[in-house]
Amino acid sequence: MPRRAVSLIILAALMSGCTDTPRGGSPPVVTERGGQLFKERCAPCHPNGGNVLTPGKTLHAGVLADHGITTPADIVKKMRNPGPGMVRFDETTIPDADARLIADYVLATFR
Ligand code: HEC
DSSP states (O other): OOHHHHHHHHHHHHHHHHTOOOTTSSOOOOOHHHHHHHHHHTTTTSGGGOOSSOTTOOOOHHHHHHTTOOSHHHHHHHHHSOOTTSOOOOTTTSOHHHHHHHHHHHHHHOO
């Protein structure tokens, strides 16, 4: 087999490995913008992923999971339909793309 064909096969194998995302979409990533928005919009009530108003409802993964929040979409849903004490962030205040960056930041940062 020519060398080029061999490297193409290896390349194809590597690439298919990279696109093999886990169930439920790609893993959450921390972006500078996500972190900045979190600091501006969420940190006043959720410093370091805590909760100054409802101490039992922090943003730490285990606590979130206990409350049925396991994906970025679940966190965005919370921003759109918050519980008592939390301000509502609609699409005008935080557009979906930014909401997703914040959600990814939360899931990747507070474990
Ligand atoms: C004015 C204070 C306040 C702000 C600002 C705020 N939250 Fe909250 N948050 C709360 C309170 C109070 C709760 C508990 C009530 C509830 O379940 O919604 C809460 C709950 C949550 C929960 C559920 C936590 C759990 O363990 O069940 C998530 C997720 C969350 N907030 C995300 C966010 C995000 C993301 C932002 C920023 C876009 C934000 N919050 C901004 C007060 C706030």
